[in-house]
Amino acid sequence: QVELVESGGGVVQPGRSLRLSCAASGFSFGSYGIHWVRQAPGKGLDWVALISYDGSYKDYADSVKGRFAISRDDSQNTVFLQMNSLRADDTAVYYCAKDRYRLATTGGGAFDLWGQGTMVIISS
Amino acid sequence: EIVLTQSPATLSLSPGERATLSCRASQTVSSFLAWYQQRPGQAPRLLIYDASNRATGIPARFSGSGSGTDFTLTISSLEPEDFAVYYCQQRSTWPLTFGGGTKVEI
Numbered sequence: 001q002v003e004l005v006e007s008g009g010g011v012v013q014p015g016r017s018l019r020l021s022c023a024a025s026g027f028s029f030g031s032y033g034i035h036w037v038r039q040a041p042g043k044g045l046d047w048v049a050l051i052s053y054d055g056s057y058k059d060y061a062d063s064v065k066g067r068f069a070i071s072r073d074d075s076q077n078t079v080f081l082q083m084n085s086l087r088a089d090d091t092a093v094y095y096c097a098k099d100r101y102r103l104a105t106t107g108g109g110a111f112d113l114w115g116q117g118t119m120v121i122i123s124s
Numbered sequence: 125e126i127v128l129t130q131s132p133a134t135l136s137l138s139p140g141e142r143a144t145l146s147c148r149a150s151q152t153v154s155s156f157l158a159w160y161q162q163r164p165g166q167a168p169r170l171l172i173y174d175a176s177n178r179a180t181g182i183p184a185r186f187s188g189s190g191s192g193t194d195f196t197l198t199i200s201s202l203e204p205e206d207f208a209v210y211y212c213q214q215r216s217t218w219p220l221t222f223g224g225g226t227k228v229e230i
Contacts, residue, residue: 035220037168044211044222044223044224044225045160045162045168045211045213045222045225046222047219047220047221047222050220059218059219061219062219095167095168100170100173100179108215109156109215109218109220110158110170110173110174110213110215111158111160111168111170111213112170112173112179112180114167114168114169115167116167117167
């Protein structure tokens with residue numbers, strides 16, 4: 001079955017850290033970039049981060065640059081999002097999403113498979 | 125960054141009617157524009173990529189058009205399951221950006 005499954009969300013205090021995981025199955029994981037996209041409660045979609053198919057290229061939204069780090073472990077077919085120095089405005093559902101474009105060096109930038117999302121709440 | 129403006133914010137229609145959704149970019153994105161559907165409580169789903177190409181499994185009633193700065197998503201005849209929020213997204217220039225969404229309601 002072709003799917004992405006996120007985990008690791010929860011309630012944490014401002015300034016603390018959290019690591020999200022995205023487990024992939026059913027497709028050639030090592031051939032595709034993976035993104036994180038978030039959605040604050042009742043709001044629209046915001047792109048957060050990308051890791052290319054081979055892990056050589058990473059990019060971040062300005063709002064998370066220097067605080068979040070994306071990585072991948074192809075032996076586990078899993079992508080991680082390490083989130084540090086969390087703030088109240090990081091509260092959102094975090095989705096991982098597969099890039100549509102195979103072997104795109106810097107990420108193709110359209111999302112053809114999404115996970116169900118994991119909720120992150122930053123609150124004291 | 126490229127700002128995508130979607131209009132209208134809300135579209136009130138009946139099943140069987142035609143829906144026309146607009147997305148305007150603050151600068152050209154060529155044809156590097158996608159459309160997504162998000163039903164309540166669900167993850168988004170890719171409908172259209174590169175302005176006019178239907179994604180796998182998407183019904184033919186969904187079509188996309190446009191290039192440069194002006195794009196349109198058309199649903200030729202609304203089915204009950206089409207009432208949802210629709211987002212456009214550009215991949216021309218990083219950072220990737222989404223429009224604010226159009227809600228299609230009954």
